[in-house]
Amino acid sequence: MEKWQKDFLELIETAVDEVERLFLEVTTTVETLFELSGEFSEHLHNTIVTEVEQYLADLNDDVDLDSYWHLDDLMDDSEISFPYSVEPTPQQHPACMGCQHYHGQVYGGNLMVCAMHPYGWDDSNCPDWEAEEFEF
Structure with a gap:
């Protein structure tokens, strides 16, 4: 094999190694991004759920909702x-x-x-x- 062929083969092998390394880095970065976004969305979801539950509990304390839950009992079935x-x-x-x-x-x-x-x-x-x- 001539020298230029060996140089060309080494160049191709180097390019393949660099592309493989790039793909590994991109894969690692994407996996890290997915993990962080999953943790963030879980934290955000838990925070929102907690705040909504607290708001509804406060609302229930402020307003007597039990009287509204039984309004359907007052309706006569013949009216429907x-x-x-x-x-x-x-x-x-x-x-x-x-x-x-x-x-x-x-x-x-x-x-x-x-x-x-x-x-x-x-x-x-x-x-x-x-x-x-x-x-x-």
Whole structure:
């Protein structure tokens, strides 16, 4: 082997060694960074949890929350209702009959007629009335 070939081979080996050393240093640095960030996030989490628990304990001492926890016991199960549909009739909301905007759902005892006129229109001719579109 000639001298320039040996020099070139040594140069390549040196470059490989340096790149390997660089990767080892980067790996060590990244591992250290992950360890430090893990410790920092754990410390931060513990600090925040402690402060929030202390704040809630102080709030509980200041306000009598026990009276609020039992409010659901006061509600009668019959008062809880699910939305149901109501169709317009000539006696109730005649302007809404056949209108595509009619919603007709009862929420908590309150009828939602449509978005434009939540309580319905007073007479039999609504200015926003549009015929229902049926899709087949």
